[in-house]
Amino acid sequence: MLIKKLDVFPIEFKEAVDNFSTRYIVIVRVEAQDGTVGWGECFSLFREATAAISALIENGLGEIVVGKDAYDIETHWEAMREKVWWYGDVGGIAAFAISAIDMALWDLKGKLLKLNLSQMLGGAKTDRLPACASSHPKAGTIDGMAEELAGHIKAGYQVIKVGFGKKGESNLGVDPERDIQFVKAVRGAIGEKAGFVVDVGAKCRWDIPRAVYTAQKMSEYNLTWMEDPFHPDNFNAYHHLRAAVPQMRIGFGERFYNRYDYQRLLDSDVADVILVDAGRAEGVTGMHKVIQMAAHRNIAIDAHSFSSAINTAASIHLSLCATHRTMFELKPVVNAMHHELVRNPVAHVDGWVYAPEGYGLGVDVMEDAVHKFTIRF
Numbered sequence: 001m002l003i004k005k006l007d008v009f010p011i012e013f014k015e016a017v018d019n020f021s022t023r024y025i026v027i028v029r030v031e032a033q034d035g036t037v038g039w040g041e042c043f044s045l046f047r048e049a050t051a052a053i054s055a056l057i058e059n060g061l062g063e064i065v066v067g068k069d070a071y072d073i074e075t076h077w078e079a080m081r082e083k084v085w086w087y088g089d090v091g092g093i094a095a096f097a098i099s100a101i102d103m104a105l106w107d108l109k110g111k112l113l114k115l116n117l118s119q120m121l122g123g124a125k126t127d128r129l130p131a132c133a134s135s136h137p138k139a140g141t142i143d144g145m146a147e148e149l150a151g152h153i154k155a156g157y158q159v160i161k162v163g164f165g166k167k168g169e170s171n172l173g174v175d176p177e178r179d180i181q182f183v184k185a186v187r188g189a190i191g192e193k194a195g196f197v198v199d200v201g202a203k204c205r206w207d208i209p210r211a212v213y214t215a216q217k218m219s220e221y222n223l224t225w226m227e228d229p230f231h232p233d234n235f236n237a238y239h240h241l242r243a244a245v246p247q248m249r250i251g252f253g254e255r256f257y258n259r260y261d262y263q264r265l266l267d268s269d270v271a272d273v274i275l276v277d278a279g280r281a282e283g284v285t286g287m288h289k290v291i292q293m294a295a296h297r298n299i300a301i302d303a304h305s306f307s308s309a310i311n312t313a314a315s316i317h318l319s320l321c322a323t324h325r326t327m328f329e330l331k332p333v334v335n336a337m338h339h340e341l342v343r344n345p346v347a348h349v350d351g352w353v354y355a356p357e358g359y360g361l362g363v364d365v366m367e368d369a370v371h372k373f374t375i376r377f
Contacts, residue, residue: 095281128353135332156348159195235268235270
C-alpha cells in the first residue's frame with residue numbers, strides 16, 4: 001500500500017496545566033491510497049520552532065515518504081535521518097520533524113494491518129501503568145499547593161509530579177528552604193503511599209551544592225525520584241549528586257533527541273529513570289530503540305508526554321511494551337489538546353492508565369478540531 005499524501009498542521013493552543021500559556025505542536029496526517037489515515041505529532045513548544053518544523057516537513061522530509069510503501073517504516077526513518085545529516089543528525093528541529101512523520105506512519109500501518117501499536121512492537125508486557133498527575137501547581141502558598149496536589153490523589157491518581165520553575169504564583173525552585181517545606185507539606189497531605197516526583201526544570205539552574213542540599217533534605221520525604229536538576233550536558237554534576245545522595249533516585253533525559261544521546265546517558269550511569277518523548281526523540285521508532293537500550297542496562301523508562309492525545313496514545317503503547325517501566329503521566333485537568341482533539345482521550349481508570357482501544361495508536365482524531373487550532377505563517 002502506497003502513501004498518497006502528507007499534510008502538516010502547525011497547532012497553537014492554551015495549556016491549562018501551565019497557567020494557560022500559549023504552546024505549540026506540529027501534527028502530521030498521512031493518507032494511503034485506499035483513504036486510510038494516520039496521525040502523528042511532535043511537541044514543538046515555541047512558535048518559531050513550529051514554523052521551522054513545518055517548513056522542514058513541507059519542503060523536504062515529507063517528500064521522502066509520499067509515494068512510498070506505507071509498511072516500510074524503518075526504511076523511511078533511516079532515509080529521513082540521512083536527509084538531515086547537515087542540519088540535524090545530532091538532534092534539534094530535525095528530530096522533531098522526523099518524530100511527527102514517523103508516529104503518523106506507525107498509526108497508518110496499524111490501521112492498515114488492523115493491529116494496535118503494542119502488537120506491532122512485539123506485544124505489551126503489561127496492560128496498565130499507575131496514573132501520575134503531572135502538575136504545575138497554581139496556588140501561591142505551600143498549604144494551598146499541598147491541598148491542590150492532594151486533590152489529585154483523592155481523584156484516583158497514584159502518583160503526583162510537580163514542575164518547579166513554572167509560571168504562576170507557586171514560585172517553586174527558587175528558595176531551597178521553602179522548597180523543602182513544600183515537599184514536607186505535600187507528603188503530609190498525600191499520605192505515605194502516594195508516589196511523588198519533583199521535576200526541577202530548566203529555569204531553576206541549580207548548582208551542585210544547591211542540588212545536593214535540597215536532595216538530601218527532600219529524601220527524608222520519600223520522593224519517587226528527582227528529575228533533571230542540571231543541564232543535560234552536565235554529567236559531572238549528576239555524578240556528584242548521585243555520590244552525595246545515593247538514596248535519591250534520579251530521572252534524566254527529556255531534553256535528548258536520539259538514541260546516541262541516550263547511549264551516552266546510559267554509558268555514563270547517571271540516572272535511575274530515563275525520560276524519553278516519542279514526540280521529539282525521532283518518533284515511535286526512535287523511542288522504541290531507546291527503550292530496548294535501557295532494558296539491556298536494567299534502567300527504567302518514563303514517557304515524557306506533555307503535548308496532545310496523539311503523543312499520549314503512542315507513548316502509553318510504547319511504555320506498556322517496555323521491560324522496565326514506571327508510571328504514566330497525564331494532565332490532571334481538562335485541556336484542549338486532549339479533550340477537544342480526539343473523541344477518546346486517554347484517562348485513568350481507578351488510578352491506572354490503559355492503552356486506547358483501536359488500531360494503530362488507537363485515538364480517533366477529529367479533523368475539524370485539527371483545523372480549528374491550525375495556524376499559518
